[in-house]
Amino acid sequence: MSEAGNAQRAATIAVLVENEAGVLARVIGLFSGRGYNIDSLTVAPVDDTGRISRITVVTSGTEMVIEQIKAQLDRLVPVHKVSDLTMEGPHLTRELALIKVVGAGDSRVEALRLADAFRARVVDATTESFVFEMTGAADKIDAFCALMRPLGLAEVSRTGAVAIARGPRGLN
């Protein structure tokens, strides 16, 4: 097989599914059962009736594996649409994180200053802690967490990525 055939790439895949019992288990079971990677996975209903949910999966693999993942997702009975946002043109990816930093004195001041620079909002504060809320691409959140580590990073909760194509183009 050629070099290109073995190259790995990341893929952000959006999946519209019928919002029925077990549908998430089907998607997750597909990934674990067939040995595909899940870097992150998010899900929530997205239409006004609550019948359709949107799953965003971030995965990686060779081109052939990613094509397989899409085909395997598409053949699940409750799946309406599968879209490889990474391949289908420019798109936005965002993730929400809640980040708890515990400390006092200089490090506390430094944490607040960096949070400001990263546009992280303070959503909870005590005399010895902050909870920052931050939205952005995953690498921005990674970078912020790395900076907080020596300053008393205590806990992180992240949603995983959600994504959408730029411009008027829609999924359905």
Place this chain on the structure above:
Amino acid sequence: MSAATKPASTDAAQMMSGAEVVLRALKDQGVEVIFGYPGGAVLPIYDALFQQNAIRHILVRHEQAAVHAAEGYARSTGKVGVVLVTSGPGATNAVTGLVDALMDSIPVVCLTGQVPTHLIGNDAFQEADTTGITRPATKHNYLVKKPGDLARVMHEAFYVAKSGRPGPVVIDLPKDILINKAPYTDAPDTPHRSYRPRTEPDGEQIRKAVRLLKAAKRPIVYAGGGVINSGPEASRLLREFVRMTGFPCTNTLMGLGAYPAGDPLFLGMLGMHGTYEANLAMHGCDVMLNIGARFDDRVTGRLNAFSPGSKKIHADIDPSSINKNVPVDVPIVGDAGRVLAALIEAWKAEEAPQDKHVLTSWWRQIDEWRAKDCLRYRQEGRIIKPQHAVKRLFEITQELKRETFITTEVGQHQMWAAQYFGFHQPNRWMTSGGLGTMGYGLPAAMGVQIAHPDALVIDIAGEASILMNIQEMGTLAQYRLPVKVFILNNEYMGMVRQWQELLHGGRYSESYSAALPDFVKLAESFHAVGMRAEHADDLDRVIREMIAIDKPVIADICVAKDENCFPMIPSGAAHNEMILGPDQEGGVAGVTDEGKVLV
């Protein structure tokens, strides 16, 4: 398609018990027979069954057998097979059958009982998480939690089981849903909300394929189970296409019967135990047309050495089968029958002439490979060669001109059946290919015989496999099903013994069939007829007697104990590294340490 023409009006819906809704839906789906086994959770359905005549229930002796019987029924008729089992152990016993149907793309609807909705999750008596357990074992599954969903789910399950790539569907039915009143509605005539598999091929892809095929110097048609799934018309079109082009054609194990055996353009089965000519033609071809086959590892051998110089066209109804193992040049998504019809039309429309001259030299090469006569064996002396037993069985059934259906268990006997029994039509050959389930053949034969009461149905079995569902002899007796069990008794798990001989230094660890029953007496105790062929001179007589008797029969054919099944491509070897037989020079070529880790 206008959605509004016939609304499935719930106002007009008739109210009846959930169990009655289930039976009504089965009847409206055209179901005539179901295979099942009762228990507490499904008693309401059994009660409703008792009070009607439209649907016949066949009482099996083990739930796994119910699913295999439904598979045999489905594969031999093209209809959906239906199973009914109770909750907990009933459902878990069915799992092997479900995975078997999933791997071989067989349409089955399996109804499982469940504890009442308010007890789900409480570890109630005979509760199992059936939808959880069967999620990866089915094409799709449902748990019905509301009476209003029941009729819709029943109809949808049939649609899902038989549309696109067929497969098994489970409907888990809590007991309160079966007892309480529920509305009955007809199958909707609107398309399914999300599942609409593509059947019509793309015209441009068809034209691309035809351009490649017309210019091919060394073409081959590799057709599989998808042609059988598509229905008998697809097999007819395959014949038409192959004869029109003059191309050589090979079938997978699951595709046997799609192209008539014995036809000069047929190269036999390909793959691990396929013919020399089929495998070398696959290896050396320049254009390969795969119709409804899935590049299974039993077929491709070592992937990086698989048909290295060819352009590949792959037509499959399931896009996930395409580019899964083998990258292809022209993917075509569609139903095998529709694809073949389109190819025939486009071939006729394409102006470029076919170079008959190069095709003739390709055939000359193939004929040289054929001349090896790779399936040759020597029946000498009194010990019956297993190959000879199958060959005689085939010849005698041909002579008698009875409509014949063959099922098998799993092992060497299965491969000999594939090699030496010729199939001229689709849907006459039922075998467990993908999962390789020992114990499949007897219950599958039962299902076939139910569907074809007057036909000759034979399970070609091994003495080890047959014991895995031997209890079904009781079902044969109860329903007077004259299934013939033709045991190639080599007193070994022959296929295991063969691998141990070739790959594990002849250390025959746990592969001897010790303490076997006396199959003649065993048959008699199940109200069947038992007979035995001990020597070559008994063989024809036993076969003829077996066929003549209008009752279930076990024929115990004592065959050579140490015979190996050849040709063979060892796991991890390439098509051109096949072992032809014991007489071959140079020992076992192609067996590598890398290959040894493969199954």
